[in-house]
Amino acid sequence: MSINPVINKLENGIFKHRAFVLAFFALTTVVLLFQATQLKLDAAFTKNIPLNHEYMQTYLKHQKDFGGANNILISVCDAEGDIFNEPFFDALKGVHDQLFFIPGVDRILVKSLFSPSTRFVEVVEDGFAGGPVIPANFRPDEQGLSVVKGNIEKAGIVGRMVADDYSCSMVTASLMEIDPSTGEKLDTLSIAEQLENDIRAQYENDRITVHVIGFAKMVGDVANGAKGVVVFFAIAIAITAIMVFFFCRSITLTLLPISCSLIAVIWQMGMLSSLGFGIDPMSILVPFLVFAIGVSHGVQMINSVVKQVRTGINCKEGAQNSFRALLIPGGVALLSDTIGFITLLSIDIGIIRELAITASLGVAMIILTNLVLLPVLISYMKLENKPLKASKRGGMHKSDVWHAMAALATRGPATVILVLTAGLYVFGLYHAQNMKIGELHAGAPSLHENSRYNQDTFLITDRYAISVDYISVIVETTPDACTSYDNLDVIDRFQWQLENVQGVQSAVSLASIAKIVNSGYNEGNPKWRVLSRNQQTLVQSIARVPTSSGLLNRDCSVMPVILFLEDHKAATITRVVDKVKAVASELNNDNLTFKLASGPVGVMAATNEAVEAAQLPMMLYVYGAVIILCLVSFKSVRATISVVLPLYIVSTLAQGVMTGLDIGLTVSTLPVIALGVGIGVDYGIYILSTMNARLKEGDSVEQAYFAALQERGSAVLLTGVTLAIGVSTWFFSALKFQVDMGILLTFMFLVNMLAAIIVLPAIAAFLWPKPKKDEKKQ
Structure with a gap:
């Protein structure tokens, strides 16, 4: 098989000038390490809201008059x-x-x-x-x-x-x-x-x-709470080191992928600082993912070099051969990861966009450190030209396992697998339909219920009649509109209808205060708690309401209606917002318009709608990018289907899991779906890169899959388990959103790995029904 001339030139250039390559990486690492020390936490309020959403445009327009x-x-x-x-x-x-x-x-x-x-x-x-x-x-x-x-x-x-x-x-x-x-x-x-x-x-x-x-x-x-990520990072490094050591039985080979992955993290942080970005509490989790992705690709490189050396060649030749063999599948996998992260830029929320930039930079750095630096470093090593001890002890057993698993690529077992997979997909799809957009629990969703912040929130909610969850509907009208009975009457009717919506505790507006004041002018008689039709009396009723009350601006052209809600759960927000829109469409006229929204719940409503609107386009972008990269890489529709279909099934199952675990689709969980797809595709690409080459040579699907397992199986299994164990430590985080992300990522890493080694060959068994050798014979 001819070698791509571009790859050949890259290989020759890199390995002929190994010392220069190492000097470049060393110098760059020192510079970017210094830059990384200048990186600061950045948690601006405006980063957390979709500034271009119509609700937030209203919010920003009137922020000076009514606060934010x-x-x-x-x-x-x-x-x-x-x-x-x-x-x-x-x-x-x-x-x-x-x-x-x-x-x-x-x-x-x-x-x-x-x-x-x-x-x-x-x-x-x-x-x-x-x-x-x-x-x-x-x-x-x-x-x-x-x-x-x-x-x-x-x-x-x-x-x-x-x-x-x-x-x-x-x-x-x-x-x-x-x-x-x-x-x-x-x-x-x-x-x-x-x-x-x-x-x-x-x-x-x-x-x-x-x-x-x-x-x-x-x-x-x-x-x-995010400072605890450092602890989880240290635990992940330790776990990864142990797993990699048991895989390769060499301290040096264990340290190399870990060191290269840490260099990728340093480059990522340094680049962020150089570009003028900070890092927020949500993006602080990304360096861990970058490290984990780097190690997973590093293990593939180590695995390939060791197998090359076992054939009797030296480390330098093995590193060169592995560089050639893995540059395309590894590059495509990492490019898929990068594009998966870049698709998050389609979400109009600053904190997610910065997460996308942070993650994309990190994965781009891995392309350099793990596909270039790592093989160059390995080329200086001296490995024994014989199987490792682990292989001696377990080689026969492992081969038996691979033979048993290769049977999954035959039509009989494949039929059973695909039927079971279809059942799981239908089950996941059914539950995914019930997935909620927004927060599903009271209190600050980023923190646990027993956190000091949430305990303070519950105390305030319990001891005061008002709720900390409120939304302001902005009433835009003409100057001095508050002196008109017709205008205040419309506001009063709007308020009355919203007060009777489930989830609304109470409401206040200039109209309701004017009624109370009017009653006061009439000896407090509740019968007079009405809006006066007499303009002078109406003016008298509102004259004592200052602009500092937040119920009107200086010229009385804007008058908010403030709705205090029982909570900020997704169902409550949706119910109230839908009712506001329905009543507003009924009461809006030429002189007066009701507009959403300000207040904390107004921000949440806009965020929920932005997340909901971005969900489908984001997934289309992610899968579109993965499909294009697979088509370009494999030049085969069948191969592309074999890689992408299991990813889609796992994504659907993940949404079903979110419903079952009462996890809503939020700013913190939405990126996880894209991250899961981007990282999950790596398994399939590595498995199918070997299968596709063998299939083109005329092997049966079973033979091709057996060869893929021999070449990549151990590394893929190690990668999936290591990634899953690493993120599973997040279950013990002080941050609720990190726990949720950890649960979903653990699920997606493990299940995507299982889908790549079980469902992918089952699909391939039907897409490649006959070996090419048999066809030629016929």
């Missing part, structure tokens, strides 16, 4: 009783002031009992009277605390700013995108650190407890 979804909520609680005591108010004042002066906090939107904008209004003989809930001359003595308690009740903030049982009080704030002290993008992780060290650590004691939630704090906790 990047909020901080701090509940200060008294563990011994209610809040009306001096130590509590000293702590609350300290938390308020400390939060106020943290760089990046929008000071105008810092609210607590101590905020001047926190006011009460009461009905008196002459009309209304009111003032700050905490007066300027406040002293935390018995009399002062009694006055404050009365003002709190008059202000109607129990359940919102004060807990239902008076055990806690809330301090809230919004974060800006730019740090005004530096003029640079806000460092979310620095904010999280300050919330922990300057607020919780300073004011929490035996009596006072501080509970902090919000995007910045959650990301900080996720980043702290």
Whole structure:
């Protein structure tokens, strides 16, 4: 068989100048190692949202007037009783002031009992009277605390700013995108650190407890949990080293693929830093995958060289032959991985796009380190020209196993396998139809339920009447529209319909507040809790509602309707969003338009829709790329079908597993499907590269498969098991999303490996029904 002239030239160039190649890799590694040390964690809020989604366009348009979804909520609680005591108010004042002066906090939107904008209004003989809930001359003595308690009740903030049982009080704030002290993008992780060290650590004691939630704090906790990845990385290296050693029985051969894979990781991190990227808590998992992929391809190279040396040639010739033999299948497999990761760029969410770039760079580095550097390094070794001890002890047994497995490529066993596979596919497809888009559990989905962050979330949800899960529907209209009864009546009807949707706890809008104020002007009579048709009376009702309330902008041309939800589960969000769209289409008119969305749940709704919209195109891109690469590589439709069909079946089964394990399709789990396909194709390509060559020479499918197992079987099995064991350590992570990713990747690595050695030859048995030798005889 003629050797591709391009590969021949590459081989000659590389192996004639081995010293130069090694010097180049050494120098580049030193430079990129320095660059890698400059890499920083980057967890900007805007990276986590689909900025081009219509909901987020509305969100960004009105962010200055109503704040964003990047909020901080701090509940200060008294563990011994209610809040009306001096130590509590000293702590609350300290938390308020400390939060106020943290760089990046929008000071105008810092609210607590101590905020001047926190006011009460009461009905008196002459009309209304009111003032700050905490007066300027406040002293935390018995009399002062009694006055404050009365003002709190008059202000109607129990359940919102004060807990239902008076055990806690809330301090809230919004974060800006730019740090005004530096003029640079806000460092979310620095904010999280300050919330922990300057607020919780300073004011929490035996009596006072501080509970902090919000995007910045959650990301900080996720980043702290992500530091455990280093431990998992070390465990994975140890496990991999043990597995590779038992495979090759040589310390040197064990260290070579591990070292080359670590160099690929260094190059990846260095390139990221050089290109100006940071690394976020989700992408911090990618270097592990790059290392695992590198080792899997390194094992194939080691396996090939050892087999070449056993034929009686030296290491240099064996390395050259292995370079020629593996450059195309290895390159195609790694190119498939790379393209699989690149397809994630189609998802309009910054954190996924950066994951795609991070992973693509890493796999591209493996092409250089494991297909070029590794064979060059091996060429300097001196291996014995005889089978290794492991082979002596287990050679006959292994050959028997390969002969037994080769029977899978005959029509009888293949029929049974394909029937069982079809049954599994139908089972997986049925359950995959029920896969949910979005989060399926309460609390921050990135963290475990028993994490401090989620426990704080549950406490706030339990003790306050409002939910931390809210969505704002933006009502866009004309200036001074709030003085029109017709406009407020439409908003009121919209609010009423949404309040009666399952999953909505409560709702508030300028219209509902105007009704309460109107009742107050009429001695608090509930019969007057209506919108007045008289414009002057209506103006009087809304005049006392400040823009800081978040219910209107300066010229009253935008008036949000805020919906507080029971949770942020996928079903709840879908139900509410669908109802908003239905009611909006009914009530929208020339003067007034309801638009989704702002608030934390608004961001989640946009993210869920972006993930759902990207799911099918992403899979089409992944499979399209794999199909094209297989066609170019094998020049055979039959070979392509044999590789791709098992991948598709496993992807479907993985979606069924997600449904069964109550794992939703989210920003963290969507990339796993693409990663699983990209990495899973490697097994099939390596197996079929040998099979295809033997089939072209006229061997039967059974003979070709037996040859493939002899040449690649051990390495493929080792790779699949090693990858699966490595990611299975993620089951013990402090991060819930890493646990989910670990479960899915373990499943896909193992099952894709099994599909390549069981289903692939069964398919081939029907696609190549007769050996070419037999055909020639006929």
